[in-house]
Amino acid sequence: MLSAMINKEFLLVLRDKKALALLFVMPAVFILIISVAMRDVFTGSSVRFDICVNDLDNSTISKKLASNISKNKSFSSVSSDKAQIIITIPKNYVKKSKKLNIEIKDTLKSDEIELFKAKLLKNIVNLKLKIIKNRLMEFSDEAGMAIDSVSLDSKNLFNIKYNKNDDIPNSTQQSVPSWIVFGMFFMITPIATVFINERKQNTLSRLSSMNVSAYAMILSKIVPYLVIAQIQAWIMVGVGMYIVPLFDTPALAINGSVTALIFLSFCLSLSAVGLAMLIAVNANTTEQASTIGGILSILLGAIGGVMVPKFIMPHSMQILANISPMSWGLDGFLDIFLKGGGIAMVLNESLMLLLFGAITLGISMIILKHKQGFE
């Protein structure tokens, strides 16, 4: 009996093109878009400013300054109509020690402006040091050489020790688990749709009248969607590993255990199926189920760090995130992808997900027995 019911469930979902698109295409597209769009935010790559330098002085020194600015890796030289910042070197800049004129055309944040000023200042100071050196050299080689000991290169001024923070993922490491987790909770819609249609058309009553138990009913829903969730998770991992890098974005690396990944996605999918069943047995219409399911998924995703990474949330929000099963799944995936975790590392999150799945499925079964007369 059970194999027939599982087979039926597989056929129904495989023939539902909208459900398949929802389960596989949408999360994959999200992974691609978010990974590429957030690439620089997560990797913290250096900010570049589009600048245009107008040299009205046209002296040897002003030309040197313009050239140095253009060579700076933080600046990209563009035409004045495309520039975020226009730097004008006024006439008699050197002779009369005039100031540079700077026009900021684009909306830049205050910390970006400070960064720009620091980069530009370094160029100007370096140039002025060279001028001083040259003048001193006219009087004494020794005095001129002393200037060389003045360096603005940070490597010569201080030692920096980088303690790499393993908890901060790159954009792919963040978006792949986020959308695996979110994608699995998309199952609410197809599960609820099939179930509510079965109830609406009296197919559930018919099955109940054929001595199908609530246990068999629930199990027949769980098994196909657990398999689908595994396929879904691995397709998303594949997108992260092989498609995302094609767009000049870091590839996903599975640093941890594959077994842990399978175990965690199994537990996660069980919790998603549990929530889907709970909504399905309580909703009266497919529209109601889709609305409740959609809102709940977005809320759990927003709280759980799918939309906004937890590490940039305020502390209070990070604590609140722990109520969302999506957060447990996400933490588990990050443990595997970032920290090279195994089953032991994701055991807590997995058990929480299993418990959530067991509770929601248990309640669903009780409601199913009560409402539909299943044994």
Add this chain to the structure above:
Amino acid sequence: MIEIANVVKKYGDLIALNHLSFEISSGIIFGLLGVNGAGKSTLLSVLNGLSPIDSGDIKVFGLDIKKDIKKIRQISSIIPQNLAFYDKLSVQENLDFFGKIQNAKKENYNKAIEINGLNDVLNQRASTLSGGQKRRLNIAIGLLNDPKIIYFDEPTVGIDTKSRNEILESIKNYKDFGITVVYTSHYLNEIESICDEVAILSHGKLVTQEHIAQAGNLEEQFLELTGGEDA
């Protein structure tokens, strides 16, 4: 034989079946008439154990509904008013699915397909069938467990006259297989044409139970007994 004794079924404050008592003999086609809300569908649900009764007793072929519901379900079948199958599956896949969960024998499949004339549409998706074919598939599924009793809940709603006549003709033949049929309908002429006995329900109570041959003009009787409410 089906024995219904003093059965009460309530939905909150609403009394759907009000101390209902009557018997249905084996091997006959028994018609249940009544306006909407008279208790026909509730009675079918109760007879199949889909809704528990609040009080009273029901025995189906000697089996107690409270103790032996699983056995009762094995020998009975309900044909719901709605098309209770899967649109996205083919006719064959639907029959396979419902057959397997009841451990149906191969001969039952063949009988269900033959009686309902589904041979030519076995590989067709259920969603693409005509209204009449869908009704016949709905009925065929109910035959897979080789039932002794079939409960039909208004099986001809929304289909054309030709398909309706075909379905009625096939139901008449069930008697030849020794099947007891309990048939609810809004159409008085259907009851008159296929049933051996008829009972009229009103507000959850039995108004009358008669052999069709002795019932005279059923329409007049029905209107009189139910206070002129439309069927």
